[in-house]
Amino acid sequence: MTSQTTHSAEGHNGNYPGKGIGQPVGVAVLGMGTVGTEVLRLISEFSSNLEQRIGGPIDVRGVAVSDLGKRREVLDLFPDIALTDNALELIDRDDIDVVVEVIGGIEYPRQCVLAALKAGKSVVTANKALIAAHADELSDAANEAGVDLYYEAAVAAAIPVVGTLRRSLAGDQIQRISGIVNGTTNYVLDAMASTGMSYDEALAEATRLGYAEADPTADVEGHDAASKAAILASMGFHSRVTYDDVHAEGITNITAEDIEAAKDAGFTIKLLAICERLFDDAGNTTSVAARVHPTLVPNEHPLASVDKSYNAVFVEAEAAGRLMFYGNGAGGAPTASAVLGDLVGAARNKIHGGRAPADNPYAHYPVADFGDVPTRYHIDMSVVDRAGVLADISRRFADAGISISAVRQEEHGDASRLIVVTHMSIERKLAAIVEELATLDDVKVVNSVIRLDADAAE
Numbered sequence: 524m525t526s527q528t529t530h531s532a533e534g535h536n537g538n539y540p541g542k543g544i545g546q547p548v549g550v551a552v553l554g555m556g557t558v559g560t561e562v563l564r565l566i567s568e569f570s571s572n573l574e575q576r577i578g579g580p581i582d583v584r585g586v587a588v589s590d591l592g593k594r595r596e597v598l599d600l601f602p603d604i605a606l607t608d609n610a611l612e613l614i615d616r617d618d619i620d621v622v623v624e625v626i627g628g629i630e631y632p633r634q635c636v637l638a639a640l641k642a643g644k645s646v647v648t649a650n651k652a653l654i655a656a657h658a659d660e661l662s663d664a665a666n667e668a669g670v671d672l673y674y675e676a677a678v679a680a681a682i683p684v685v686g687t688l689r690r691s692l693a694g695d696q697i698q699r700i701s702g703i704v705n706g707t708t709n710y711v712l713d714a715m716a717s718t719g720m721s722y723d724e725a726l727a728e729a730t731r732l733g734y735a736e737a738d739p740t741a742d743v744e745g746h747d748a749a750s751k752a753a754i755l756a757s758m759g760f761h762s763r764v765t766y767d768d769v770h771a772e773g774i775t776n777i778t779a780e781d782i783e784a785a786k787d788a789g790f791t792i793k794l795l796a797i798c799e800r801l802f803d804d805a806g807n808t809t810s811v812a813a814r815v816h817p818t819l820v821p822n823e824h825p826l827a828s829v830d831k832s833y834n835a836v837f838v839e840a841e842a843a844g845r846l847m848f849y850g851n852g853a854g855g856a857p858t859a860s861a862v863l864g865d866l867v868g869a870a871r872n873k874i875h876g877g878r879a880p881a882d883n884p885y886a887h888y889p890v891a892d893f894g895d896v897p898t899r900y901h902i903d904m905s906v907v908d909r910a911g912v913l914a915d916i917s918r919r920f921a922d923a924g925i926s927i928s929a930v931r932q933e934e935h936g937d938a939s940r941l942i943v944v945t946h947m948s949i950e951r952k953l954a955a956i957v958e959e960l961a962t963l964d965d966v967k968v969v970n971s972v973i974r975l976d977a978d979a980a981e
C-alpha cells in the first residue's frame with residue numbers, strides 16, 4: 524500500500540494565530556439534552572480552573588435548543604446567555620469561537636458542524652453517528668479552515684480513547700482494537716449471565732433502571748457500537764472506515780442457553796466491536812475490517828470481566844503492547860467530561876494559536892469484505908442421535924477445509940445437543956458450512972452460532 528500525502532491545511536497560510544492570553548473564548552452550545560445540560564453545569568462549576576488551563580475564560584455566549592419554552596434550571600447560572608432555536612444564526616455570530624454540538628441525529632448536526640467549520644470555528648461534538656458517517660467531509664472542512672474538530676465523547680464517553688489513538692499512540696502501529704463500547708448491551712448480557720434471566724427480562728430490567736433508552740433498537744441491534752467501531756478503525760488504522768463499512772449484529776438472539784453453554788466452555792458472551800488489519804502472506808497489511816457481533820470472550824481475557832454498563836477498549840499496538848481503557852461509556856456527566864476535555868483543547872488553541880493533530884487517513888487501506896475476515900465459530904445444534912452422525916458432520920468440516928478445535932455432545936432424549944468449536948477460518952467458509960449443516964436431515968436445528976474472539980482465543 525503506497526502512502527499518500529498527509530492532509531495538509533489548505534485555504535490559509537498554515538499559520539494558526541491565537542487570540543492572545545487572557546482573551547475570552549466565545550462558545551456556542553447546540554443542544555440541551557442530558558449532555559448539553561451537564562456541559563453547561565460543569566463549565567459554570569469549573570470556570571476558574573478552566574480559565575487557568577486554557578489561558579482565558581470560557582464565555583458561553585449562546586445556546587441553541589429546539590423548544591424555547593422549556594424551563595432549564597442550569598441556564599440560571601448563565602444569566603446573560605442568548606437562548607435561541609436558530610442554531611445556524613448562533614454559529615454565524617462573530618463572537619463565537621468554538622461550537623459544542625450535542626444535538627444528536629445526523630443531517631441537521633451535519634449542517635451545523637459544517638457551517639461552523641467553514642466559518643472558522645472549532646467544533647467539539649459528541650455525535651458518533653455524525654462522525655461515523657461524515658468524518659471525511661467534516662475533516663476536510665476543518666483542514667480547509669485550519670480549525671479543530673474534536674470528538675472524544677463520540678466513543679465510549681468518558682474513556683479517553685479517541686485522543687489516545689490520535690495523540691498518545693500516534694507514533695505506534697495499532698494492530699487491533701476490540702472493545703465493549705455499548706453500555707446497554709453489556710448490562711443486558713451481564714444480567715443474563717449473572718442471574719440466568721432471559722434477554723427480554725434483562726432488557727426490561729435495564730430499561731427500568733435507566734440503562735436502556737425507551738427505544739433501545741440502536742443499542743441492541745449493534746448500530747451504536749458500529750458507529751464507534753468505524754471511528755476507532757479510522758483512527759487506529761489511519762484510513763477511512765464509515766458506519767456502512769461495519770458489519771453489525773446485535774444481541775437480540777442471544778438466549779439464556781447460549782450464555783450457559785458459553786459458561787460451561789469457559790467463555791463470557793460480550794458484544795464486541797472488533798477493528799483489525801488483514802494481512803497478505805508476507806505480513807503486509809492489505810485491508811482493514813470493523814465488525815460488531817456477540818463474541819465468546821475467554822474468561823481470562825480482561826474484557827470478560829467488564830460488567831454492568833461499563834465499557835472497555837482493548838488496544839493492541841506493535842510497540843506499546845496490550846492496553847485496556849475502562850470506564851463509563853455513557854451518561855450525562857461522563858460524556859460531558861469528554862466534551863469538556865475537548866473544549867479545553869479547542870479553546871486553548873484559540874488562545875495560544877495552533878491546531879490539534881487532525882484526522883490523518885493517509886494509509887487509505889481498503890475495507891475488507893466481511894466474508895474475508897478471519898474468525899472462529901461456536902456452533903450449537905440439535906442432531907439425531909445415531910451412529911455416524913458425528914463422523915458425517917466432521918467430514919463436512921474437513922471437506923470445507925475447516926479445522927475443528929473442540930466437540931461437545933449432550934444427550935437429550937432421542938436427540939443430541941452437539942457443540943462444535945472451530946479453529947480459525949474465514950467468515951465466508953464458516954457461514955457456508957453452517958448453511959450446509961442446516962440442510963442435513965440429521966441436523967434438527969442449528970440453535971446458535973456465536974463467534975469467538977479470534978485473537979484472544981486461538
Ligand code: HSE
Pocket residue numbers: 704705706707708734742747852853854
Ligand atoms: N446508548 C449508548 C450505550 C451510549 O448504551 O452505551 C451512547 O452511545
